Amino acid sequence: MADEPGRRPRVVLGVAGGIAAYKAVEVLRRFTESGHEVRVVPTPSALRFVGETTWAALSGNPVTTGVWDDADEVAHVRIGRQADLVLVVPATADLMARAAAGRADDLLTGTLLTATCPVVFAPAMHTEMWQHPATRANVATLRERGAIVLDPAVGRLTGADSGPGRLPEPAEIAALGMAVLARGAHGVRPDLAGRHVLVTAGGTREYVDPVRFLGNASSGRQGYALARAAAARGATVTVVAANVALPEVAGARTIAVTSAAQLRERVHEVAPSADVIVMAAAVADFRPAAPSAHKIKKESAAPDSIALERNPDVLSELLANRRPGQVLVGFAAETGGPDGSVLDHARAKLARKPVDLLVVNQVGGGLGFEAPDNAAVVLGAAGGETVIERTSKDLVAHRILDLVGGIDRSDAEPVQVPARTPR
Known part of the structure; x- marks a missing residue:
């Protein structure tokens, strides 16, 4: 059904009776504006909020709440069978219990029972309700059955x-749902359930004075896509986000x-509990040795150069201290040059830092920093190479996590790599 030529992806947006129901309107807008066909299925309580x-009006489709509506069409069966994705926003404690x-x-609950497509729940409730043992048990049950519960x-x-x-931000809920849809036949399985994934994202800034800094153009989109994909696959996810x-x-x-x-400080705080560490952030190699406490005035005598000192190599430190079974993924953004190609530089980096996977990005040509798409070559510690053709960063993220899932480090010993220290 999903392969019918010209058919728009069908999304069922379930809305439960919580105050956050109004935020589901933004999720609906994002799906309809991106060309999806959306059928909204609210609970009777949800209609008291929106x-x-x-x-x-916003979906362009009829709205019903009860199994007795449109009985001749057997709506609770038809809607679930035809859906490519069911997304419940918000998912209340009551809805998940049912x-x-x-x-x-x-x-809505009838549709959930007949849906054979991916199902995503975006919970929203008071803290005590979320932390109650009954809710935790219901969430565990839904996850065990293959549902994605954020x-x-x-x-x-x-x-x-x-x-x-x-409730998580509507834009992120929609992005995760679209990434699940984009996986198509590959699907999104909870293959990272029970694992803690640490992702770094963005680009660091090293301040010259209180106004100016040395930095890079990383937007954090690829790191966030990796975190989003890991969450969809059932992991507990921590993101260390730089700017x-x-x-x-x-x-x-x-x-x-x-x-x-x-x-570096935050990563080392989280790393001991992480099963997978993905270092996607663009971390500055150098920092000003003596940053000014005040803005350097244009009229002042400008220095011929700014003295720099080396930052610690966080990836090398993680390699030196990783525990058995921990999977490390590094990133290398390269341009190539007279001293070697992009892959030449990447292979040299992998030799110095033998991570399980090294994701190599060639920067430029509309790829890499700040672009919505990406392409990569993933080098494995055992010598394998996997080419990821240009596609969305969400799909690149899932492809990387597919490779992570194929790594068995159950009997591995920690890799000893001398860690650099700052001067």
């Missing part, structure tokens, strides 16, 4: 409350940093 007219129990007392964001809830339970101006990844914990020194 009315039927809104959903029908789904886990196999209830079918409204059109962890909620941490932040302001209703009233003065704050904590875990906030990333993107919505936080749905289902991931984000730690914001600025400099290479800050990134």
